Amino acid sequence: MADDIDMHLGRRLRRRRRLLGLTQQELARACGVRFQQIQKYECAANRMSAARLWQLAEALEVPVAYFFEGLSELRAKSRLREEGGEVFARKETRDLVRAYYQLGERPRRRLLDLAKSLHGGEAEG
Known part of the structure; x- marks a missing residue:
């Protein structure tokens, strides 16, 4: 940095x-x-x-x-690149992204809504 x-x-x-x-x-x-x-x-x-x-x-x-x-913005972008690099280096993440883009548009939106609702449920609980 x-x-x-x-x-x-x-x-x-x-x-x-x-x-x-x-x-x-x-x-x-x-x-x-x-x-x-x-x-x-x-x-x-x-x-x-x-x-x-x-x-x-x-x-x-x-x-x-x-x-x-x-x-500050430069540091934040750098941190995101570092963290994102770790996440996208995982096989699990790559498989999930591949599967996501093999879906049609409507199922993709529904899956995204589901993922967001699950994340929101954890934050509240």
């Missing part, structure tokens, strides 16, 4: 820099680093320290929180 976070921060950095019409060189100068360092941040080859995030936020005229916007 750390790589996903670094990539997210890098994308946010690039987006804001471009929105302001700054080159990597100009942003680097404002932060006291070389433009190659900005390149590495943007492509997530290097991680940004808290101090560097602060400098970048100041140079880009945004709060530090700007870099983290949308990160």
Whole structure:
């Protein structure tokens, strides 16, 4: 997940820099680093320290929180992919899905309604 976070921060950095019409060189100068360092941040080859995030936020005229916007959704999607991967790796799940799609549309809907009602019954009981 750390790589996903670094990539997210890098994308946010690039987006804001471009929105302001700054080159990597100009942003680097404002932060006291070389433009190659900005390149590495943007492509997530290097991680940004808290101090560097602060400098970048100041140079880009945004709060530090700007870099983290949308990160919760990214983490949730990542977690779903991981959990879904485990569920769909089971033979039982694959067999159930195959059987489900071999049914006609009406029986599929009825089976889905049944499954939902069973799940609801367990939650109440």
